[in-house]
Amino acid sequence: MDPGREQGPATEGPLAEQLHRGETLLWTGEPDPSVLFTRADAFLVPFSLFWFGFIAFWIHGVVSSGAPMGLVAFGGVFALIGLYMLVGRFFVKRWTKRRTRYAVTDQRALALTGATEVSDADLQQASVSVRCGRDRRHVTVTVGGGGAWSPAALYANTGMDFFGWQGQPAFGLYDVADVEGLTRALKTAREH
Incomplete structure (x- = not known):
């Protein structure tokens, strides 16, 4: 592991390798692969x-x-x-959801898909939108992006995300079942 990264028993695994020095892991989770439909x-x-x-x-x-x-x-x-x-x-x-893991730190939100595809968003600088599903058992969090009507936002989490390549890509933690844990971690990170 890189000496400039955070280590410890609570931060082991592939997501831990993405942490910066001094960054604290607040939450980890994954999307629910059984949730297939979005508003789009x-x-x-x-x-x-x-x-x-x-x-x-x-x-x-x-x-x-x-x-x-x-x-x-x-x-x-x-x-x-x-x-x-x-x-x-x-x-x-x-298939993508089954390979994806999410994390929230005191500074950023991260998404790791597979072994190598990592994306993140600064929680201190970007706008954060939290939307609960109709069943109130899942939450989707979007950070930054080009607005709700941008191609990236319209096709995000639909299986047709590649159509949103124009403009700034949307970052999201999609269809997370741990609603309470994720929203609590986001609140802690935003107050940090």
Whole structure:
């Protein structure tokens, strides 16, 4: 472990390796992989159904008219995109959540996905938004970002996050079941 990083029994593991000297770990947790839908899905699911239905109708028309196979293959690409939007993104979202760990320190919020992908947000400088799910059993925390209507914010936590590459990416701790622990750690960090 780097000598400039915090060590100790309460801060062992991959997230501990990300701590700066003097930084105190307040909370660790993970997203709930069973939570698949977000508010954005109120738009994305109907749009995905429309997209896939339109492309299926288009491909049927192209095939039945005897058009060249190149045109069918072109439609096939759009059908695969539609299939991903309709079903595939939920598998990707669940897989990503199972590989993600979160932490809140007295200075930052961190997200570790897999063994190497780390993102963080300064809790002292950025705006923090806390939103409880409808069931009040999960909480989503977003820090900074380009606003609620930015592409990064609209596609965040949908399995289509790559569409939000324009602008400043949104940082979030999504669908956390430990509502009380996370909100208490955020309050402590913001008062620090």
